[in-house]
Amino acid sequence: MADQIQPDIYSLPTSPPNFDRVGTFYVAFCATWTFLLILGMVFLITNRSNPILKVRGIGLSLTAIAFLHVYWILAQITYPIGLTMPIIAAYTVQYFFMGIWFPLGVAMFHASNTRFLYVAKLQKRYTESSDFQRKPGCNGASTSWLCRLRNLDYPTRILIYIGLGIIVQILLTVGMWLACSKYHPAFGIAGTGLPNAPLDVQIVELGRGWEWWPTALWQAIWTWIIAPIMIWKAWGIRDTLGWRFQTIGCCLSNLHATPLWLISMYVPAFEPVNKYFSSSEWIHLSVMMFEIFAVFVPCWLVVRHRSLRKRAAESNARWDTASQTTLRTSTTVQWKSASHMEKGLALELLDPEMGDRLFTMNALDHVLTENPGPLQEFSALRDFSGENIAFLTRVASWKSSWPSATDEDQIRDVFTRALVIYTSFISPRDAEFPLNLSSQDLKRLESIFESPARILCGEARLDPATPFAVDADGSAKEQGRSGDDWIELSEVAGRIQYAGEISDAFDATVFDSAQKHIKYLVLTNTWPKFVTEIQERRRSSESGRSDRTAGSHSSLASRISNFIHSIF
Template structure:
């Protein structure tokens, strides 16, 4: 009779809010952190066109943060107001958030981080050669299997499909286990899955344990202890200037403790007292806060630092470009020295830090682009993930240098075909994998000239976003395998193997790319170029002691080359 009168968890009455010192702290902390996070997110959205943010696929990252932060808020208000709900309803909410909402947020967040590895890999194409890359032969997705269609999709779409399939499985497992487990609904379910008899406290502990929680634990283990270490290993050797590697590795490391500590807090009796004030799920939410720091606040700081660097470069360019060049040449107060930057066998002679900001000028950038753009191209691709900008500038310069002196129809058509290759490779949002960042007005002007011909030549779908042009029959050797020596082609070779024969816009002329070229060149001047010069100067300072005693014939040769460089720049 006594057992029958024992209170049940299902009959437990609701409690008033618990606004003691701990409860007040949780509410105040939740409100403050959410306010700061909203400020950071707003700042990122306002500055979304900044190169540091634009390449990150900000929408995917912020969507993941939204999912994770809503679950984080739920955990912070559990202590003060959690018991105002019926106990079973409160645990139902926690179960579905832990089983569906949180895994989806983590999956989206890691999908945004895997974009880092994808961009780093694809940007290598700009460092390997200044030429345009040929089209890779792939599946004809419209006429073959669904697997080919999947392979032909762009990377973000393909990742979201994988995540969607995984989440469908996760939803089915979570809902199915909830339906089978009688502890959440005593009137139906599998026999033997009821709450065991015992005290209210024991029943509440048992309600947060059990086999129905393991799909969520499995998802977390896969992401944190399989996917994350693989991402750390792949990202370790990448050295970017955007803070993206730091963000990715930081998020992966910050999440390693979450699942083990959650399980320990639930199953180790010594944590019972701690769990009263610091729920087991709070160990997971510590990693959520780290996600938010690395994905929101760190990029905000990087954008502010980038603005300072851009302002310094713009001010230096305005100062020195307006100064009298003849006066600079005659100045006897400046001591010119040299600095060497050696990268993969390439030696570039630059001026050391005594030049101050004199290298942050358009003249210096123009000289490097015309004389030896290779190291800058490699730096922009491997470190700044903006290799398309330098490749665009060098290809436009090459296109202009080959502009026909006459005005015959065939020559104009050949020039238009070459320009069409540049448009589809670097400008078109539909064809270029990394479209250059130009104002919408300039983009619309170029689209009016090239978009219709591009659709005629390339078709409606983006086949290979790196380069939409292919030369049939030239990609295989005698044995049927790809000829690696022909993987890279010159701009003129592309135009020589294809020929646009349709109508050419009357607005097409020698200066069709001038506005885009000027915009991208200024973008490089204020973004990539200062980082490139600064790194060279820092490397020179770090190796200055080692070279201080070396004064031989080679040194005088370097001085001679730098003298020529100064004359070219000034």
């Protein structure tokens, strides 16, 4: 078909850069936005230990943003300097970027978004009842490769899926480029070259055709199948971290991209627009929205979180001494009154007039001691930090069970239970959500528990809730990790006992430093959100009741109970 192709398009001379007002705007806007984006990404990396960012696993999302932004830059400089390249080379670069680079970036970005659903699902475990049983899993060390794949941790599995998908996409993209002779008239399938038409028609045909179908189909799947599914699954999750808002915002902002990209290429009415705003720019509007929701919104949330932590710390310092006296001397009236208590929460806790006087360690200790259930549910389902409250309650229970007269068997029993706590909440190798401890505390606990943990758990990363398995004779064995496995910790510790060497540094205070650190994190992170939300809803509930007639005669305790049930 080479004789049907006008050869001048392949030898079309290049043009100088087009720095008119539009071209200058594109360059200036591209440089400014890129600079701001880099500042935002550096800010997030610097604050990656912040609870809002740590649970997100920002590494994958920032890598995806970097991929997408490179393609975004390419689109912004097309108008001012695109004609400085040979036209065939320019369209070839666009073809491969849209066929390989852009799909890889979007795949990684959606993979980072699915972590939201994954974390929300796992955090629900901290609200399960004690009789929740372990589902049968498979031992990845001795069974099929499917089981070994299932036993990998979530980020690794996602990266494997992305790798397999991008390999298929690369093969399709390269294969169709080799088959399409419009980009290389010397070879290719007959009939796939450019039509014998005017030059402007041939240029238009370079940007559309059957070789673009895999990219269009791929975009349609992500934007109109995967994204709506993500929106539907995330809609009922009400977190305090802005993660749901980010996920839904990214999915919604991407819905317009593929339809408008196709319309702008095939509808003649868009030709005047395409001269200054290319067809791919409709896709890059989505990229900008991704960057806003994945970079700038988390930056704002981190700043707001700092303000909240500062307020909680100052309130604790200002009110803690006074609140200790008040709570200890009037527990009968304020905290212990059965008529004014529901689920371990006092009337004063719900009273908006208390303001920030409840942002104290003493108030937190009271709720943790009396009934941590509502706080546990809030931290798991709303704040995605259920491991913190679970750790505090488990450690308190463990310390209260420390025997007064200790023989060797009793020491090994309490050490085994402590080892379960370590592997479930602290160990970076075993815990699904390792606690945010200082390096000093972590190293000290690792020196005491890491060797015994490796003896019982093996070298592989296991399910944090099922670090031990038991044979029929009661002996412990190594078990493969499965994302669906879960078993009550106390039940595990009651069926096995560690028989190896115990560190001399192990005693009843082994978790005290970590407990103090995590309790302060809860005080300055989860606790003020918990108290503030309940007070706001109480205020709203009271306002609604004030508009009703005086026909209701339900008791105060009943109203508080109904209110608490409406929250949780």
